Each structure stands twice: as structure tokens, then as C-alpha cells.
Amino acid sequence: MLADTLSETLQHLENAAKDAHRPAPALLAVSKLQPAASIAALARAGQRAFGENYVQEAQGKIGELAGMGLEWHLIGHLQSNKADIAARLFDWVQTVDRHKLIGALSRYRPADRAALNVLIQVNIDDEASKHGCDPDEIPALAEAIVAAPQLRLRGLMAIPAPHPDPAARSAAFGRMKTLQDALAEQHPGIDTLSMGMSGDFAEAIAHGATMVRIGTALFGARPA
Ligand SMILES: *Cc1c(COP(=O)(O)O)cnc(C)c1O
DSSP states (O other), X not given: OHHHHHHHHHHHHHHHHHHTTSOOOEEEEEXXXXXXXXXXXXXXXXXXXXXXXXXHHHHHHHHHTTTSOOEEEEOSOOOGGGHHHHHHHOSEEEEEOSHHXXXXXXXXXXXXXXXXXXXXXXXXXXXXXXXXXXXXXXXXHHHHHHHSTTEEEEEEEEOOXXXXXXXXXXXXXXXXXXXXXXXXXXXXXXXXXXXOOTTTHHHHHHTTOSEEEESHHHHOSOOO
16 A cells, blocks of 8 residues: 555656656655554665654664665754764754754764765744754855765755745745755755655745655654
């Protein structure tokens, strides 16, 4: 069943991309609160990249599924005191939003591993309660990431406010695309704009998302 849902989801992404005359984005399967067995089933159906929100929860599942050749992305807020675990555990950290984290992640990333892929998380709707940097902090954070030996800057990530009005959601995605294009002028190697979830991936793709993070539409409702 998960295999059917996966192929339907990939088809939806492709259709949205075709409508927007853009390349289809990469699919990150958001597996927070899902058991390892569900992740393994999706992996057997061909999905390789998975997103987790909580370092501790991810640690158990990543250990259980080691050997399946999966790629793990941290998409939840990272506390500085967990940067050492995260730097060893994940292939990507999508939630880098402050300088302190950059130093810690680079320091703890083992020298014999490939550089840790990093996205800068942007607080695109300027929400007081949300993590992510202000847009004007992006250039300095990017410089620090590029200077960190064990980190590789890949682009930007955002979780726009869950606005019921599609036009307002689109505006936030559009602002992210503008920020991404500006960053690419300084750092032409970046290739990832991570935005869009189960409820709004079509708008995100229309505005240039290269990676969408989808949980509910793939796995169904998360266990409580
Ligand atoms: C949970 C989560 C998602 C997936 O949300 P769905 O609505 O279940 O697709 C995507 N990104 C982040 C950062 C999340 O925390």
C-alpha cells in the first residue's frame, strides 16, 4: 500500500512541476513519529531520502535501518547541545539558523565522512514563535558555512506560516525563491530550495522548490 501511495505522490509532484514548467523536485519522506517498519516499507518501494524532526527519535530508527543505504535529513529545530550527535547521525541538516550551530556541526562532523550538507532555515513569515534566521542574516551565515571545513552549503529551507489563503502562501514561497536566487549569485554551487509539505507542495513547486518535504500524504496521519 505504501508503494502505491509513493508512486501516486511522485506522480502528483511531476504533474505540479509540469504545470509550472519546472523540473520535478526531490521528494523527502517525512517520517517523524512513524515506526521503522513503515520507513523500511517505503525504502523497499524505492524511496531513499527521509526527514526526521527529533534527534533522539531519529537515532533509534537510523540505527535500526542502517545498511539500507538511506539518506537522513534533520528538519526539526536543533539544540546546540545535540549538534555533536546530529553531526554524526545525519547526511543533511536543514535547520541551520545561527552561527553557534555552524561551528559545532563542523567540529563534530567526523573527518572521515563526507561533508555534512547544510541548508539555512529562514523565518520567512517573521513569526515570533518560529525558528529560522531573518532573511538579512543569510549572507553572513552562508559565508560561515562555506568557510567551515566539514560543511557543504546546499541552499535554503523554510516552513511558511500555515496560511489558509493560497495567495498568501504563494507570496512566502515567492520571497524564498528571490532569496535563493540572490544567494546563488554569491554561491553558484547551491542547488536546493526545500519548501512545500503535503498541503501546499503545488504552490511551492510553482515557485521553484527543488525539494518538498511530505509526511501525511505519504504515510497517512501520524500516530499520536
Ligand atoms: C512534519 C513536517 C513536514 C511534513 O508535513 P506533512 O504536512 O505531514 O506533509 C515537513 N516539514 C517539516 C519541517 C515538518 O516538521
